[in-house]
Amino acid sequence: MAPVLAIDGLVVERAGRRIVDGLSLSLEPGDVYALLGGNGAGKSTTLFALLGLLPRSGGRIAVAGHDPATAPDAVRAATAYLLENVALYPSFTARENIDYFLDLAGTPRAAGAVADALCAVKLAQSAWDRPVGGFSKGMRQKTGIALALLRQTPLLLLDEPTSGLDPAATRDFHVLVADVAARGVAVLMVTHDLFGAADVAGRIGLLAGGRLAREWQAAADSPRFDLNQLHNGFVSA
Numbered sequence: 146m147a148p149v150l151a152i153d154g155l156v157v158e159r160a161g162r163r164i165v166d167g168l169s170l171s172l173e174p175g176d177v178y179a180l181l182g183g184n185g186a187g188k189s190t191t192l193f194a195l196l197g198l199l200p201r202s203g204g205r206i207a208v209a210g211h212d213p214a215t216a217p218d219a220v221r222a223a224t225a226y227l228l229e230n231v232a233l234y235p236s237f238t239a240r241e242n243i244d245y246f247l248d249l250a251g252t253p254r255a256a257g258a259v260a261d262a263l264c265a266v267k268l269a270q271s272a273w274d275r276p277v278g279g280f281s282k283g284m285r286q287k288t289g290i291a292l293a294l295l296r297q298t299p300l301l302l303l304d305e306p307t308s309g310l311d312p313a314a315t316r317d318f319h320v321l322v323a324d325v326a327a328r329g330v331a332v333l334m335v336t337h338d339l340f341g342a343a344d345v346a347g348r349i350g351l352l353a354g355g356r357l358a359r360e361w362q363a364a365a366d367s368p369r370f371d372l373n374q375l376h377n378g379f380v381s382a
């Protein structure tokens with residue numbers, strides 16, 4: 146099976162500095178991969194390069210077989226992404242935002258599909274027709290994930306999705322990510338949340354020096370990861 150995301154030897158420079166320097170990773174349908182790294186490690190830079198928003202100076206990227214350098218529209222059509230602060234129109238309701246962005250992306254949907262997605266992410270029905278300007282971050286995340294589900298893309302990119310969420314909302318969000326992955330979506334999640342990463346990801350990579358300094362695979366047994374080892378790798382990378 147062709148990977149949903151294939152990154153091979155990626156090099157990205159910003160202002161003449163090599164930020165990403167030989168990053169390789171590959172995601173199959175249903176994979177959840179957590180990319181960790183300290184501030185400035187190049188996590189967001191990697192996501193921008195995947196979306197074709199930053200040029201690369203070396204290596205290869207294929208998203209659902211498309212190269213963001215030559216086919217950015219095809220890459221974006223194959224990718225849903227949730228940035229740290231979900232970009233929704235505050236004066237639109239949850240439903241209006243979803244309809245607006247689906248129309249913008251030219252995504253067809255069956256009658257009732259938006260309501261089904263909002264149910265799937267467990268956004269309280271009383272909130273569906275309220276302006277999202279009054280939503281908590283967790284409610285905005287749910288709206289964003291509902292939109293991502295409706296777009297039915299093979300790849301979902303998440304940039305620090307749980308920063309600012311309380312533990313219960315973080316846990317709910319991880320359950321949601323697991324549900325999305327169970328539908329066959331490949332999920333790449335950039336995070337600082339070590340414990341959250343171990344909670345939801347099948348693999349965890351630590352980005353340092355522009356490449357994967359360490360990688361952990363989910364073991365068959367519980368606990369899946371040696372969190373102490375992971376923490377030590379995080380602080381000493």
Ligand SMILES: Nc1ncnc2c1ncn2[C@@H]1O[C@H](COP(=O)(O)OP(=O)(O)OP(=O)(O)O)[C@@H](O)[C@H]1O
Binds near residue numbers: 182183184185187
């Ligand atoms: N617009 C820019 N122009 C030049 N360099 C930039 C720009 N934005 C970020 N950088 C540099 O690129 C490096 C990587 O930044 P990036 O935002 O990718 O890191 P990150 O791992 O996502 O960090 P954080 O965890 O703090 O969000 C940093 O050294 C940063 O200074």
